[in-house]
Amino acid sequence: MEALAVRLSGLDPYVGGAIRVVAFYDTLMRRRVDLPALARASAGLAECVAGIRVHGTGRSIRVSPDGRDAIAPPAPATTTVPIVLDEEEIGTVWLERGGAVNQLDDVLLDRLALAAAAAVERYGPARTTMADPALVELAIGADTDEAARARALRLLGFAADVPVRVVAVRSRVPLDRIGGLVCPARPVKAAPLADVGVILATTVDAARFPADVRAGIGAADSPDRSWREARTALRFTTPREPVVRHADLGALALLAEVPQEASRDNADVAGIARVAGSPEDLETLDTYCATGSLRRAADLLHLHHSSVARRVEQIGRTLDIDLTDPTGLTRARLALTAWRLLTD
Template sequence: MEALAERLSRLDSRAEGAIRVVMFYDTLIRRRVDLPALARASAGLAECVAGIRLHGTGRTVRVAPDGRSASDPTPASTTVPITLDDEEIGVVWLERTGAPGPLDDALLERFAIAVSAVVERYEPARTTMADPALVELAISSGCDEAGRARALRLMGFGGAPPIHVIAVRSSLPLDQISALVCPGRLVRAATLGDVGVLLATTVDRARFPAGVRAGIAAAANLDQSWRWARTALRYTTHAHPVVHHDDLGALALFAQLPDEALRDNVDVAAVARLAARPEDLETLEAYCASGSLRRAAHHLHLHHSSVARRLDQIGGILGVDLTEPAGVLRARLALIALRLLDG
């Protein structure tokens, strides 16, 4: 291997050097080297520390030019993403103290390609985006258990602990969301229709980025988890964008009612009319969520007397007394039903 690599400083021309770099990494790929060997070879060729980091596992390899693990990290001078199946799965970099070498870009490009080849060959379960057909098979109610188990094995979940199913609505890429909420954990993602699906062994609810709505469930059966996750997604709001089905309790029963029955209810119809008066709807939601006039006023940044006047007017529109527990309960249930109708 050493015979294939000349020091970059000795190359006669940039073109010749680029060809030698390509040949060098092609040889490494043919020899089926692993990630540490790739890092060692790259560090030796570049005469500086070379590094690899995989997003899915958090695995990092840093090697000094002498082939030993590097300590005391320094800022990367040049970085290139590693892509596999159009997904960024990690990065490679050089830690050069001086100016970048004339062939650093070519070296890193081939370094990244070589890492991608190794990951595809030895670590197929490290990518996030899965075949939608496999995901759909795993969560389908019409799939037999043998087919479901095979789909899960193909996605890397063989023998994994209970799997969380997350239904997601967001304009952000699913792999980006997955990396945030399942750092260093096994996760698969796919888009089915207009809903994103994440399958994960663990999920950190606090790490969902702003603007993402997510329903989470972890039932005994994946098909039931999928139904529950979609139900939880229907209960999300701007104030509560992430909902776990377990936290719904008896409120989840409302999702089983036909939409027609919800629309025909007098309380739901009355609250729906408030949608034309955003301030009133926001006031009612704040009051029902907090259960307190003063807490609602604090949330709305209003004086409690102003909130009281609004609630008196809203109660007249709805035909309920919002100073009584029964009236508040009716309003809250109507808000939940309206949320379900809005989808």
């Protein structure tokens, strides 16, 4: 190849240079270098800043000709080429030459894009928790075809044969921190979608969620179904139970399917709305429903047993339900849950 390049360069310097560029990247691909190494090699070859961005990570790699990370503000890209894998654009490569374009820049970037696609397919995206929201939405979307979903999951770093669990989160805690805590072994990816945070992980340790985090956990099934389950489970979270697995809801999950108008028109739910006008009464009812015991509720509320008994009796009259009867207690629990779903 080198001998051929020398002969051709005597006839056409551009052809000789192009062959050397192709051989340069063929060598890098045979050595199975990763994205940072590709960027460093390309910056040295081009003698200007070279950049690589993979949509699945949302992170850009910019390297100066000296092999160090480029710290200067990005200059306008002189030349840009998409990274394509399985006929889908998954990222971009570019050069920041800042002057006249070199005639070999197009060849260099074409080969860099091919090498970058091979590196992503081999190694997956960088080990970062935050991901491109558009790619996450594609992975969990109900209308996504299975081929596109599989590509999105692969670009996010998930193997095709590993089930992915989806978590819906509401919290002021950064999503990358939450993801790292609940799935420290990785892979785990997170992104904000509208007012809900989304975490995709192979395993989720529900006990490791930080305080003040509300989270609904879907089953490790297809990502779109897991996402629907996670959003439903999130609606059932409370200050007392901030993390809910959809699998643990059982028949309670059916309450999320009840039309809101039907819930509002229900006498028991309307009664809970009246009780909610008093935060003290609502807390008492919630604690009593959770424990099913006046004495246990009194312990949790730090009140005397007789005080809680009087409150429960008064709340029962407001609801027109005998809260000391098992059936009445079940009605109150269901009505309280249905009312919370209305106020979610």
